[in-house]
Amino acid sequence: MALDFAVLTCCKQMTYDVCSLAKELVQVTKKEIVKSISDKTGLTQLQIKEIVQLTFDGIIETLLEEGRVELRNFGVFQVKSRKARKARNPRTGRQVDVPEKFVVTFKPGKEMEARVQVLEDAAVEKAIDESRRAQPGPEASVERQSDDHLGSNRDAAERRVDPTQEYRQLGSPDAKRFD
8 A cells, every 4th residue: 555645755754853852762752743743844733643643554554454664764664473482471380372473573774773873872972971080080190199209190090991992892792883
């Protein structure tokens, strides 16, 4: 089933609105999306609410009929089957049969992943900045050195490891981002 052009153009605006609202990392409701789009387009919230609902309904109908909805630069919704399996009831320990079920999966598009990566990079930078602030700076060790004629505090400051180095030493798969 093909979605109407107006609904698709509104969907791109929804993508930007959801991403801008997500920067605060709060739960975003459909009402907030509608209000944001309404403020930007000048259309009434009632009109936007209808477009947003038509978009969601179109995605659901297409998933039911086709099993896959691909929205460029946003992502891919897909219906996948989970095979029947045997599991254990955690309370009784008895084995139970779990029937086959269908689930909707979402794989983000490249543009969305890039925007989310910016959030992750900012979080890493913030953590590095906080760890640097937690460590006494070289000024503090120079002040202490005037009392210590052996210079051991200066040597300790020179041995201090940069947090990015610690990250690399831990063998993190994300370590290459610092290179």
